[in-house]
Amino acid sequence: MRGKPLILLSVGLCLGPTVIVAGQPSLVIKAGKIWTAAGDAVANGVVVVEQGKIRAVGTGVLAPEGAKVLDLPDKYVMPGLVDAHCHLGLSLDVLGEMEETVSAVTPEMRILDAYNPLAREVTRALQSGVTTALLAPGYGSPIAGQMVVVKLVDRRNDASIVNPSAGIKFSLGAEALMPDRRPTSLAGLIALLKEEMDKAKTYDPKSMDPRAEILNRVVNGQLPVHLYCSTVDEILAAVELIDAYKLKAVLVGAREADELANVIAERGLPVVYMPVLLLSRDKDLKRVGTLAGAGGKVAFASFGPKTDSSDLRTSAIVAVKYGMARETALQAITIHAAEILGVAQRLGSIEPGKDADLVILSGDPLELTSRVEIVIVNGNIVYQREQK
Amino acid sequence: MRNCALRLTSLSLLLAASVAYSQEETIAIKAGEILTISGAPVRAGVILIRGGKIADLGADVVIPPDARIMDASNAVVMPGLVDASAIAPVRGDRNEQSNEMTPSLRISSGLDPQSKTLKRILQNGCTTLCVMPGGENLIGGLGVVVKTVGPLSNINEMILKEDAGLKIVMGSDATVGNRIPRQEPPTDFYFRRPTTTMAVAWMLRKCFFDAQQYAASAREEDADLKVIAAALKGVIPIRVNVRRAIDIRTALRIADEYRFRLVLDECTEGYKVADELAKKEVPVVLGPFYYYPTGSSQYDEGREVNWNNAGLLVRAGVKVAIASNGQDESIGLLTAAAFAVRHGMPRAEALRSITLVPAQILRVADRVGSLEKGKDADLLILSGDPLAVTSRIQRVILNGKTVYQMD
Numbered sequence: 001m002r003g004k005p006l007i008l009l010s011v012g013l014c015l016g017p018t019v020i021v022a023g024q025p026s027l028v029i030k031a032g033k034i035w036t037a038a039g040d041a042v043a044n045g046v047v048v049v050e051q052g053k054i055r056a057v058g059t060g061v062l063a064p065e066g067a068k069v070l071d072l073p074d075k076y077v078m079p080g081l082v083d084a085h086c087h088l089g090l091s092l093d094v095l096g097e098m099e100e101t102v103s104a105v106t107p108e109m110r111i112l113d114a115y116n117p118l119a120r121e122v123t124r125a126l127q128s129g130v131t132t133a134l135l136a137p138g139y140g141s142p143i144a145g146q147m148v149v150v151k152l153v154d155r156r157n158d159a160s161i162v163n164p165s166a167g168i169k170f171s172l173g174a175e176a177l178m179p180d181r182r183p184t185s186l187a188g189l190i191a192l193l194k195e196e197m198d199k200a201k202t203y204d205p206k207s208m209d210p211r212a213e214i215l216n217r218v219v220n221g222q223l224p225v226h227l228y229c230s231t232v233d234e235i236l237a238a239v240e241l242i243d244a245y246k247l248k249a250v251l252v253g254a255r256e257a258d259e260l261a262n263v264i265a266e267r268g269l270p271v272v273y274m275p276v277l278l279l280s281r282d283k284d285l286k287r288v289g290t291l292a293g294a295g296g297k298v299a300f301a302s303f304g305p306k307t308d309s310s311d312l313r314t315s316a317i318v319a320v321k322y323g324m325a326r327e328t329a330l331q332a333i334t335i336h337a338a339e340i341l342g343v344a345q346r347l348g349s350i351e352p353g354k355d356a357d358l359v360i361l362s363g364d365p366l367e368l369t370s371r372v373e374i375v376i377v378n379g380n381i382v383y384q385r386e387q388k
Numbered sequence: 389m390r391n392c393a394l395r396l397t398s399l400s401l402l403l404a405a406s407v408a409y410s411q412e413e414t415i416a417i418k419a420g421e422i423l424t425i426s427g428a429p430v431r432a433g434v435i436l437i438r439g440g441k442i443a444d445l446g447a448d449v450v451i452p453p454d455a456r457i458m459d460a461s462n463a464v465v466m467p468g469l470v471d472a473s474a475i476a477p478v479r480g481d482r483n484e485q486s487n488e489m490t491p492s493l494r495i496s497s498g499l500d501p502q503s504k505t506l507k508r509i510l511q512n513g514c515t516t517l518c519v520m521p522g523g524e525n526l527i528g529g530l531g532v533v534v535k536t537v538g539p540l541s542n543i544n545e546m547i548l549k550e551d552a553g554l555k556i557v558m559g560s561d562a563t564v565g566n567r568i569p570r571q572e573p574p575t576d577f578y579f580r581r582p583t584t585t586m587a588v589a590w591m592l593r594k595c596f597f598d599a600q601q602y603a604a605s606a607r608e609e610d611a612d613l614k615v616i617a618a619a620l621k622g623v624i625p626i627r628v629n630v631r632r633a634i635d636i637r638t639a640l641r642i643a644d645e646y647r648f649r650l651v652l653d654e655c656t657e658g659y660k661v662a663d664e665l666a667k668k669e670v671p672v673v674l675g676p677f678y679y680y681p682t683g684s685s686q687y688d689e690g691r692e693v694n695w696n697n698a699g700l701l702v703r704a705g706v707k708v709a710i711a712s713n714g715q716d717e718s719i720g721l722l723t724a725a726a727f728a729v730r731h732g733m734p735r736a737e738a739l740r741s742i743t744l745v746p747a748q749i750l751r752v753a754d755r756v757g758s759l760e761k762g763k764d765a766d767l768l769i770l771s772g773d774p775l776a777v778t779s780r781i782q783r784v785i786l787n788g789k790t791v792y793q794m795d
Binding site: 090097098099100101102103106108109110111113114115116117118137145208210 | 566579587
């Protein structure tokens with residue numbers, strides 16, 4: 001799919017005059033409201049889907065003859081949700097499967113090898129409207145392994161890959177420190193990471209060391225690094241590394257990111273914020289509201305199965321309650337998440353040429369009472385809520 | 389060295405034996421029905437056995453005057469069963485646990501010809517079995533194909549084929565025994581990779597990569613890498629024990645990356661990927677059928693059992709063998725095949741799955757697996773339909789000799 005050119009049409013976003021769309025659209029969705037994540041929401045609009053791609057969106061787009069029409073005047077359409085950090089589809093005891101903690105540095109581990117697209121929680125995530133997710137190794141290894149961005153569909157575990165080079169996961173959290181293995185302290189952890197990256201800088205391709213080869217791509221800025229860090233000291237340590245090695249970096253977790261707003265803003269660092277439901281204190285919940293002011297783009301994540309995938313939308317809702325702008329909160333689970341994961345050219349918003357990944361809700365997505373009614377991926381209806 | 393000396397002795401014994409055979413009598417079995425497996429069944433036929441081999445068989449075979457006649461005119465005759473994955477007869481641990489990868493370990497060195505289980509296996513009609521190393525190491529070692537009864541004094545005469553398969557384990561079995569820090573202090577050799585599915589994939593890739601490098605260079609002798617390199621070239625069949633569909637796919641992907649052919653063992657969720665297996669012509673050795681731990685067991689990977697796994701795989705065009713895999717030995721392969729038929733496997737395929745197909749997978753089909761002229765005279769005489777629960781095995785003949793007879 002990646003090699004296929006996008007269907008570029010002059011039709012574009014049609015507001016106003018009636019335009020007849022050429023070709024054979026496979027699906028036409030008429031909805032009460034369409035939030036595209038690319039401009040103002042469209043009331044009483046139409047989305048035309050053809051060959052798995054969005055062909056047109058707007059008002060007054062005429063449904064061509066022969067197309068399947070979903071007429072949903074009281075429903076709300078938005079782009080498929082993007083979970084910016086989770087661990088879905090890892091069967092077995094989750095703690096045992098997420099990372100290879102026998103050694104602290106395991107860049108060679110690939111989460112894709114452990115991902116089971118047939119797992120129940122993957123289907124459940126899809127039913128919550130999450131169509132794309134970043135799968136990452138866990139928190140217990142300073143260099144945990146390679147991540148991947150997948151669509152949560154397709155019955156083959158390698159057919160649904162959107163971004164195979166999503167990056168490497170580093171963990172600077174307390175979880176990565178163990179009493180009986182190096183490192184046992186944050187300072188020791190940073191020293192270890194620096195050692196590894198210094199080694200990787202002078203990597204000789206002839207030595208055929210796949211671990212050094214991967215880290216070499218990291219220090220050359222070819223491969224992004226997602227650094228898990230939670231508290232102020234951990235975030236500062238992460239920033240130290242990012243500055244020292246000019247890393248293409250994303251902060252993950254970042255509970256106290258609001259306290260370092262200027263540090264993050266200066267560098268324009270994107271933040272994948274932890275699941276809001278894991279925050280218990282009111283003090284922490286208030287941080288979420290001020291987060292967007294921290295500088296870089298913000299995305300939310302479920303860390304699933306640590307929280308349920310349906311809580312991805314809940315994170316956005318709670319953030320709005322504590323002061324985040326509505327638009328920003330919705331972007332954090334769609335287009336901004338897609339941009340941070342490097343997949344925004346294909347998904348994250350409803351725009352002509354992008355993948356037809358759509359969620360149809362019973363009402364405003366930022367209302368707790370709104371339900372996911374229909375989920376569409378690549379133009380196919382993959383979930384439809386049973387009417388009871 | 390011990391093996392070497394034994395082999396020389398056995399060679400001379402074999403020579404002596406073949407001389408003895410040539411003067412031996414001819415046995416003629418008059419059978420009510422002969423299930424040849426390789427061809428159509430023969431009604432009221434005769435099988436001639438000479439020198440431990442099948443000399444002739446068919447409906448119109450002339451019985452030589454000097455032949456000893458064995459009357460089975462009310463009985464069904466079929467080939468001795470072939471179990472492509474068995475644990476007996478090895479006493480104690482079949483895993484060398486001090487290391488995660490023991491490719492050059494030969495399970496044949498641990499064979500116990502006096503094993504009591506051998507007799508039980510024989511009573512269940514199994515005349516050939518492939519003994520594989522245990523499933524706790526990522527790479528367990530080399531299996532061996534044996535006849536269930538040789539002259540008990542000599543192991544080497546039991547052995548039909550050495551280095552018959554390289555045992556690789558993917559999925560939880562390779563990881564559960566290994567410990568991770570934080571839970572216990574690292575005081576023993578069980579603190580090692582792999583503890584996750586990710587590491588299983590990585591370690592296999594690394595090992596295959598190293599073996600290819602080894603094969604391409606003239607490095608000093610390395611017994612383990614030599615075995616892996618031979619397996620990658622196809623000299624030794626690669627047997628991957630795998631249960632979940634996800635692990636099956638990972639196995640297929642790695643096989644594509646390193647361009648080797650493989651046989652999948654156990655393959656509980658094979659039905660989910662039947663088309664892919666058929667397309668890639670990957671044979672499977674199913675079983676055990678009667679042992680599915682469920683609940684919170686550490687071995688329970690959340691796999692989904694379909695009782696018609698065998699039938700669905702066959703329908704898709706996959707070559708299916710049914711084996712005991714150690715667990716069903718007391719129940720017997722005939723019962724396992726009957727179970728598969730009950731849930732949807734065609735009868736003819738079920739009979740093939742415990743005879744000719746496993747023989748082909750083990751690369752010993754020139755000797756065993758069907759009743760054909762020139763093949764070993766390994767056969768079962770049954771009181772009725774082999775798949776009927778009321779039928780009994782009346783007699784087992786191995787290399788032309790009666791090795792079991794019903795009381």
